[in-house]
Amino acid sequence: MLKPKALFPQQFIDGHPIHQGEEFGVLCWNTQKLTERKGFQRTLEQVLAESPCLFLLLQEVKLSAKTNWFLPHWSYAVAPNMETRRSVYGVLTASRYGFKEAQARLSRKREGMFATHKSYMLSYHSLAEGGSLLVVNVHAINFVRARRFSQEIELIKQEILGHKGPLIVAGDFNVWSRRRRLSLLQFCRSVGLRQAIMVDPHHVKAYRQHPLDFIFYRGLALQETIAIDTSTVSDHNPLYARFKL
Numbered sequence: 001m002l003k004p005k006a007l008f009p010q011q012f013i014d015g016h017p018i019h020q021g022e023e024f025g026v027l028c029w030n031t032q033k034l035t036e037r038k039g040f041q042r043t044l045e046q047v048l049a050e051s052p053c054l055f056l057l058l059q060e061v062k063l064s065a066k067t068n069w070f071l072p073h074w075s076y077a078v079a080p081n082m083e084t085r086r087s088v089y090g091v092l093t094a095s096r097y098g099f100k101e102a103q104a105r106l107s108r109k110r111e112g113m114f115a116t117h118k119s120y121m122l123s124y125h126s127l128a129e130g131g132s133l134l135v136v137n138v139h140a141i142n143f144v145r146a147r148r149f150s151q152e153i154e155l156i157k158q159e160i161l162g163h164k165g166p167l168i169v170a171g172d173f174n175v176w177s178r179r180r181r182l183s184l185l186q187f188c189r190s191v192g193l194r195q196a197i198m199v200d201p202h203h204v205k206a207y208r209q210h211p212l213d214f215i216f217y218r219g220l221a222l223q224e225t226i227a228i229d230t231s232t233v234s235d236h237n238p239l240y241a242r243f244k245l
Helices: 038-050 146-160 178-191
Strands: 023-030 055-064 075-083 087-095 101-106 119-126 132-139 167-172 213-218 221-227 239-244
Touching (some): 023 167, 055 075, 055 132, 055 167, 075 101, 087 119, 087 132, 146 167, 167 178
Parallel strands (some): 023 055, 132 167
Antiparallel strands (some): 023 239, 055 087, 075 087, 119 132, 167 213
C-alpha cells in the first residue's frame, strides 16, 4: 500500500448553483471497497432511484485506471488514502451541483495496524444568492489511541471554523468507544452541527453498540432521513437525508 500522489481523481461538469428554498438529497455510504463490483453498482442505482440525491458521499471507494462505471453526468472528486499500481482508494464526493472547489486531505497520523493514512474531502458548492455550501466527507482514523483520534478531529475543526455558510459533515467516524464518541460530540458543538437522526437506526452500522456512520448539518432544514438496509452488499448501510436550503 502506497501513500497517494498529490494529484487526485476528479471530474467536474458544469452544474447550477443551489437556490434558496431548494431541496436536495444526500447519500452517505462506506462501500467496503466494492465500488467496481456489478452487484454494488446495481444496488447503488436502485438506491438512487428510490432515494434521489444530488450529493453522494462514499467512503472506502476503490477506483482503477480502467474504471468507467461511475455516473457520467455527476461531478466528483476523490481524496485518496492509498494508492497501488492498479487502484486508488479513499473517499469520493459526487454532486449534480457544480463544484466551486475541492480539497483532498490526509490524516497526519497513520493507523497502527495497517500503517496507512485516512482521508477526507472538503468541497464547496455555490449558492445562487452568494456564498457556498461546504460538504466534508470523512473517513476518520482508526486503530490509534483516543488522543490521536481527537487530534485528527481537531484538524478538521480548524479547516471549517471559518466557514460562515451552510455545512454538511458526514461519513464513517469510527467512534466505537465512549471517548471517541465524546470527541465527536465536542467537535459538533464547537462548529454548531446537528445530527440527522436516522429512521430505522438499527440499520446504521455499529460496533460495541456505538454507531459509526453519521450525517451532521448546519444552516439547513432537515426534511427526511432513512438508513437503508443493503446488508447483502457492504458491511455498512447507506444513510440518506433530504435537506432544504
